[in-house]
Amino acid sequence: MPQLGADMAAGTLTEWLKHPGDTVRRGDIVAVVETEKGAIEVEVYDDGVIDRLMVEPGTRVPVGTVLATLRGDGEAPEAPKESPEAAPPKPVVPPPRRTMPRPTAEGERARISPAAARLAAEKGVDIHRLAGTGPHGAIRIADIEAAIAAPTPVAAEAESPAAAMRRAIAAAMGRSKREIPHYYLSTTIDMGRALAWLAAANEKRPVTERMLYGVLLIKAVAKALADFPELNGFWQDGRFQPAEAVHIGWAISLRGGGLVAPALHDAGRQDFDSLMASLRDLVKRARAFRLRSSEIGGPTITVTSLGEQGVESVFGVIYPPQVALVGFGRIVERPWVVDGKVAPRPLIQASLAADHRASDGHRGGLFLATLDRLLQEPDSL
Numbered sequence: 001m002p003q004l005g006a007d008m009a010a011g012t013l014t015e016w017l018k019h020p021g022d023t024v025r026r027g028d029i030v031a032v033v034e035t036e037k038g039a040i041e042v043e044v045y046d047d048g049v050i051d052r053l054m055v056e057p058g059t060r061v062p063v064g065t066v067l068a069t070l071r072g073d074g075e076a077p078e079a080p081k082e083s084p085e086a087a088p089p090k091p092v093v094p095p096p097r098r099t100m101p102r103p104t105a106e107g108e109r110a111r112i113s114p115a116a117a118r119l120a121a122e123k124g125v126d127i128h129r130l131a132g133t134g135p136h137g138a139i140r141i142a143d144i145e146a147a148i149a150a151p152t153p154v155a156a157e158a159e160s161p162a163a164a165m166r167r168a169i170a171a172a173m174g175r176s177k178r179e180i181p182h183y184y185l186s187t188t189i190d191m192g193r194a195l196a197w198l199a200a201a202n203e204k205r206p207v208t209e210r211m212l213y214g215v216l217l218i219k220a221v222a223k224a225l226a227d228f229p230e231l232n233g234f235w236q237d238g239r240f241q242p243a244e245a246v247h248i249g250w251a252i253s254l255r256g257g258g259l260v261a262p263a264l265h266d267a268g269r270q271d272f273d274s275l276m277a278s279l280r281d282l283v284k285r286a287r288a289f290r291l292r293s294s295e296i297g298g299p300t301i302t303v304t305s306l307g308e309q310g311v312e313s314v315f316g317v318i319y320p321p322q323v324a325l326v327g328f329g330r331i332v333e334r335p336w337v338v339d340g341k342v343a344p345r346p347l348i349q350a351s352l353a354a355d356h357r358a359s360d361g362h363r364g365g366l367f368l369a370t371l372d373r374l375l376q377e378p379d380s381l
Contacts, residue, residue: 001055002042003063004035004296005168011035012060012135013067015113022050024070029292031067032113034135035259036168039113042293050071058135103366106289111146112139114290119144119359162215163259169259179234180323180355187368189375190338191331191346197378200271209278213331214250214305220374221303221326222246222268230359231352232300234321240358245269249299249319250279250287258263261319262291263298274379307331313349323355326371 001011015032019022020281025042031042048070055067071077098238112120112127116139120127125147132139176182194216225232225246233242247270249261264270264278285291301322305313307330314327329349336345354364374381 001061001063001065001067002080002291002293002297004033004040005037005172008035008063010060010062010166013055013057014039014134015057015115015140016053017115018050019136020050021053023073024050029037029114029225032115033293034111034138036164037258037296038165038289038291039111039138040291040293040296041114042067044070046070049075049107051077057140060135101351111136112289113141114288116141116144117288117290119148125149158256162254165254165258172319176317176320180318180320182318182353183356183361183364184351185361185368186313186315186349186351187365187372189348189350189372190336191348191375194375194378195331195346204300209276211272212279215272215276215279216375216378217305217328218248218250218264218267218279218303219272220371221301222248223374223381224367224370225301226268228359230363231324231354231367233323233358234300235323235355235357238323240323243300247298247300249322250282251302251303251304252283252358256289260286260291260296261299261302261304262286262295263296264298265298271364294376301326302345304328307348315351316353318353318355321356325353327351327353 001013004011012034013031013229014034016030016034018030024030025047026045028044029041030044032048033040050070051069053068053249055061055065056261061067068256076162077145111132111134113134117127117140119125120139123144125144127139127144130139130143130147131137133143134140191213195213198211198213198216205211231244232246233240235241245266247263247265248267249263251259251317262282264282267275270278282295290365299319299322302316302325304314304316305328307328308312308381310330312329312332314329316325316327318325323350327350331346331348333344334347335342336347338345350368352364352368
């Protein structure tokens with residue numbers, strides 16, 4: 001059971017997508033796990049053949065519990081063992097007792113596994129009229145298949161997914177403010193050159209492939225971190241552990257309420273086209289609740305932009321065990337001194353929240369100055 005959040009202690013296995021004897025490769029999706037953040041697709045991190053499934057769907061187990069075992073190609077299947085290690089883990093939290101089901105309210109996010117959501121879309125099944133047979137009324141593939149042939153009872157009464165997600169976020173942020181000695185810095189950046197470069201670049205692209213200014217911010221943060229590795233990594237076991245690559249967690253608001261910050265992997269090594277494609281794909285899948293475990297657990301730093309909400313500045317709370325968060329407000333046109341003359345310029349407020357155990361204000365200030373310099377030289381990105 002992977003850890004899919006700073007305060008996640010356990011998760012519920014809702015569905016197996018692979019079975020004993022199936023060959024899998026690194027990155028394949030093998031199962032769906034339900035957490036406070038919704039249904040997450042769990043990836044496998046090794047090549048091999050699935051030998052045994054150790055946990056039954058519907059079981060809630062602690063983080064770190066073995067869900068399945070793999071064997072290498074050509075290896076004989078493992079013989080069953082009569083031992084505590086081979087026994088299925090005892091659920092740490094019993095599934096809630098179901099009450100009379102009801103349809104999912106209009107606008108409310110249904111609890112549904114990603115694979116079942118895809119099948120429902122393909123077959124035209126209205127998931128808001130279904131009763132889920134998974135934990136907390138989660139809708140599974142079997143429920144969709146049954147709905148194709150016959151009417152299905154309505155879904156179970158349960159806590160709002162948005163409320164559950166906000167509770168999980170609040171727990172993580174409460175831990176962050178208790179344990180992490182935050183310091184905050186901010187600076188104002190002239191975005192004139194960056195926006196002019198972006199407009200010129202977009203003129204050469206079809207409308208569907210045009211870049212948003214958010215990719216400039218992401219790329220600039222990733223490149224600046226190369227000179228400030230103490231801001232990119234984790235505080236674990238009483239010490240800072242730098243990350244080998246920059247995996248930026250981009251904060252995404254969900255339509256039904258709540259927030260996720262999945263990883264844009266290797267953001268510093270991607271060019272603008274691939275980064276924009278990755279960003280579009282990530283936002284689309286996040287809002288369809290089809291994120292993968294490597295994206296939820298992978299960010300090495302978080303970047304949040306509240307410009308679309310009209311906010312001029314944001315001072316975020318670090319998501320543990322990360323050690324920094326970069327925030328951006330909206331671009332506003334204001335008087336600015338350029339070459340000794342006052343002129344209207346598009347300005348953005350950039351902020352840094354950082355962990356004083358891993359860095360200090362001097363280094364944080366240099367990071368923001370580097371970020372400013374890079375956005376004045378968009379060609380260098």
